[in-house]
Amino acid sequence: MAPLRDRAAEAALFLDYDGTLAPIVADPVGARPLLGVPELLAALGDRLGVVAVVSGRPVAYLEGALGRPPRVHLAGLYGMEEIGGDGRLRRDAAAEEWRDAVGDATASLLRGLPPGVEVEPKGLAVTVHWRRAPRAAATARAAAAAAAARTGLVAQPGRMSIELRPPVPADKGTVVLRLGTGHAVVGCFGDDVGDVPAFDAVSALGRAGATTVIVAVADLESPPEVIARADVVVQGPVEAVALLRAIAAG
Ligand SMILES: [Mg+2]
CATH class of the missing domain: 3.30.70.1020 (Trehalose-6-phosphate phosphatase related protein; domain 2)
Structure with a gap:
């Protein structure tokens, strides 16, 4: 994590929600973030150039679970709808x-x-x-x-x-490229196959010159293609959030 520590304001950080900031639960509508995550996101938003929660959940769900942490993007439905860091909602017209x-x-x-x-x-x-x-x-x-x-x-x-x-070109990777391009350091945390396009977009930014960190949040069900792309593997949302706290603290 040294690159993020030294060049925080140039960094863009992309975070999945379910299985990363919130434990996977049997009731799909009941996934709550770990304690203190909204405040942690606000601290990261304060420190880093871009912080985005990128999820398959609707943006209204993310807002209900996390609030609107200042300067944090909430990208819902793989970026088909998004509350920007300025608090404004936009939806993909297609x-x-x-x-x-x-x-x-x-x-x-x-x-x-x-x-x-x-x-x-x-x-x-x-x-x-x-x-x-x-x-x-x-x-x-x-x-x-x-x-x-x-x-x-x-x-x-x-x-x-x-x-x-919808069959439109929106996945977590398009969000990473839209918000992460031009940043010297790009990090991404995710746990599932839906995060693979985000990881691949981070790798593409790395080939273009960015310093990158891909963090897989693992558990017993982790898809192998997620683990295979990771630079760092942490165990579950508890370890993921602990690592994010370290980044926020610098
Ligand atoms: Mg997930």
């Missing part, structure tokens, strides 16, 4: 055109899935979770694939979940 298709897919999934499989409507995306019904995984995957094929939405796999989202 993604907005798919709102009805998402509503259609959500309705069909709510009708067709077995007990225990949860459908999480997110506005511009919908996620199917089978953490509480692991034996229904194949059924849930098939239903999501059918809804994707019918509506033109794309399926993004996650941890015991699958998400259907």
